[in-house]
Amino acid sequence: MTIYHDRRLLIPFRSALLPQIFTDTLVIGTGVAGLRAAIEAARHGDVIVMAKEAVDHSNTSWAQGGIAAVLAHGDSVDSHVRDTLDAGAGLCDEAAVRTLVEEGPREVERLLEWGMRIDRTQDGAPALGLEGGHRHARIVHSDGDATGHELARCLVERTRATRGIRVFDRCFAVDLLRTSGSSRRVAGALTWHPRHGLQIVWARATVLASGGAGQVYRETTNPRVATGDGLAMAWRAGADLVDLEFMQFHPTALYVAGAGRMLISEAVRGEGAHLVDRDGTRFMQGVHPMAELAPRDVVSQAIVAHLARTGGSHVFLDCRHFPPGRFAGRFPGLARMLAGFDIDPATAPIPVTPAAHYTIGGVRTDLDGRTSLEGLYACGEAASNGVHGANRLASNSLLEGLVFGRRVAEAIVRDQHPDVLPRSIVSEVTTAPHGELDLADIRSSLRSAMWRNVGIERHGDRLRDVLGMFGFWGRYGMDEVFDSPEGWEVQNLLTVGFLMTRAALERNETRGTHARTDAPGEQAGPAVRYVWNVARESAAEVPVAPVAGAGRG
Numbered sequence: 286m287t288i289y290h291d292r293r294l295l296i297p298f299r300s301a302l303l304p305q306i307f308t309d310t311l312v313i314g315t316g317v318a319g320l321r322a323a324i325e326a327a328r329h330g331d332v333i334v335m336a337k338e339a340v341d342h343s344n345t346s347w348a349q350g351g352i353a354a355v356l357a358h359g360d361s362v363d364s365h366v367r368d369t370l371d372a373g374a375g376l377c378d379e380a381a382v383r384t385l386v387e388e389g390p391r392e393v394e395r396l397l398e399w400g401m402r403i404d405r406t407q408d409g410a411p412a413l414g415l416e417g418g419h420r421h422a423r424i425v426h427s428d429g430d431a432t433g434h435e436l437a438r439c440l441v442e443r444t445r446a447t448r449g450i451r452v453f454d455r456c457f458a459v460d461l462l463r464t465s466g467s468s469r470r471v472a473g474a475l476t477w478h479p480r481h482g483l484q485i486v487w488a489r490a491t492v493l494a495s496g497g498a499g500q501v502y503r504e505t506t507n508p509r510v511a512t513g514d515g516l517a518m519a520w521r522a523g524a525d526l527v528d529l530e531f532m533q534f535h536p537t538a539l540y541v542a543g544a545g546r547m548l549i550s551e552a553v554r555g556e557g558a559h560l561v562d563r564d565g566t567r568f569m570q571g572v573h574p575m576a577e578l579a580p581r582d583v584v585s586q587a588i589v590a591h592l593a594r595t596g597g598s599h600v601f602l603d604c605r606h607f608p609p610g611r612f613a614g615r616f617p618g619l620a621r622m623l624a625g626f627d628i629d630p631a632t633a634p635i636p637v638t639p640a641a642h643y644t645i646g647g648v649r650t651d652l653d654g655r656t657s658l659e660g661l662y663a664c665g666e667a668a669s670n671g672v673h674g675a676n677r678l679a680s681n682s683l684l685e686g687l688v689f690g691r692r693v694a695e696a697i698v699r700d701q702h703p704d705v706l707p708r709s710i711v712s713e714v715t716t717a718p719h720g721e722l723d724l725a726d727i728r729s730s731l732r733s734a735m736w737r738n739v740g741i742e743r744h745g746d747r748l749r750d751v752l753g754m755f756g757f758w759g760r761y762g763m764d765e766v767f768d769s770p771e772g773w774e775v776q777n778l779l780t781v782g783f784l785m786t787r788a789a790l791e792r793n794e795t796r797g798t799h800a801r802t803d804a805p806g807e808q809a810g811p812a813v814r815y816v817w818n819v820a821r822e823s824a825a826e827v828p829v830a831p832v833a834g835a836g837r838g
Contacts, residue, residue, distance in 0.1 A: 349619070538642075
C-alpha cells in the first residue's frame, strides 16, 4: 500500500520575504523534555524554546502520578530496570532502560536543588508512592496528585532565569527546514505567530520535544495541543519514525457523559483502590497476579473485555474502604475535581473508562536523542528511544524527559554543528479546487474512527477500512493550503493517524498496548520494531535484542 501523501511542506512561501531569526539551538516544545534540554543547552550557546500555546501548557503540567526513581533503601536499579522491561513486553532496549534508571536519581536531586517541592514523610525523606507495574514504592510526587504542575513550575522558572534562553509563547512550528547540498541537514523551522505571522528560525541544532498525539483519539486524557505536530513534521522532513502502533491507554479516566476524560491517577490504585463493575465485583484478581496494579495495557484490555461480557459503558474505581479523609488528604486535586461533578469517593465509587494517554511511538533516536537526520534531535514523548517498548511503565515518562532532555543537549555540544547560513527556499504548493472544508467535522470524524477501530482492540479488516477513510479525507484535508494552526493541526492529525493505522496493520500480533483480536498471541521468533520513512513503501524491521528472563510478571 502506498505511503500516505508525499507533500514535503504544508504551505507555500519564499524565505527571502520572511523575517529571519538565528540561534544555536532551537527547542520545539516546553514540556519536561524541552525545558530540560533548553536549560542544559544554554550553558553552551543561545537557545530559542517555542511553546505552541502558553509556556506551561503541556502534557507535563497535566501529569498527576509522579516521577519514578530509585531513591529508597531496599529498592535497586536492577529492580526498576526489570519492572520496565516486564511492562515493555519484549520490545524495550535494555541499554536505554539502564541509562534512564541509572541517571534518573541525579535528575531528581537536581530538581530539588532548583526548588521543586515534593511530598515528604515526617522525617523529611521523600514520600514515595506505588503505581501499576512497580514492585517497589518509588514514585516521587508533589501535593499528592499535582506533580506535573509543580515540575512545570520549577522548570519554567529555571528557564526564565537562565541567561541565553528566549521563550517564544504561542508560536506554532509549521515545518522543519533542511539545507541544500549532500548533507541535507535540518537547519531550523518555519514558524507562525498570531502577531508576527510567518517567520524562519535558523538553528545549528533543532530539538523536537513537541509531545504526543493523544488528540488523534476521541477519548483522551491529553490537552487539545497534543496533535502530533512534531511527528508529522519529522515525517515530512524524512526522519525515521518507529513503534507507531503503540499508544498507551490509561485504564482510569473519569467517565461523565458530556465531559472530557480527566485522568484519575494510577496512584489511586497504588493506595489500594479496587476496580469493580456495576455489581460491585472486583474483576482484576483473576486476570493478573498484581490485580489492579498490573501494567496499564493489561488493565485497559481487561476493562474492555469485561464490559464486552457484562455490558455498560464504564466500570468503577472503589475507594470507599479508605480511612476517613484519606482520599482528600492524599489526592486533594482529584477530590476538588470530583466534587465539581458531585462525586464523593468516600461514599460512591468513581466511574472510569480507558482513554488514550501516552504516545509510545515517535521519532526514532539513539541514546543521545540523535535522529536519522543530521542536526535534528528528539526527546520526550515525541521521541522513541526504546525505553518504553510496547507499553510504558507508569511514571517513567517524566523521568525520561529529564534524563534524555539533558543528554540531547550534551550530544549537541559534542557534535559541534557548524553555523547555519540562510538559504533561499521557495515552496510552491499546488492544490486541487474543491469546496470549503469543515475542519471541525474532519477532526471529529477522524478521532471517532481512530477510537472505534485503532483503539484498545484492533482487527485487520477494520484497520484496512480505516485506511480507506484516510484516502477519502486525504483527498480533501491534505490537498489544501491553510493559513492558521487549526488547519495545520488537522493535517498533522491525518498524517499521524494514517501512520498509526498502517503500523497497527503491519504488526500482526498482540503485544503490549497493541491488541489484535485477529492475532491474539505474540509472533514466534525474535521481536522486531517497525521503522517508517517517507521514502519507503513499507516498514523496515529492526530486531530487538532478547532480554533474559523478561516477561509480564
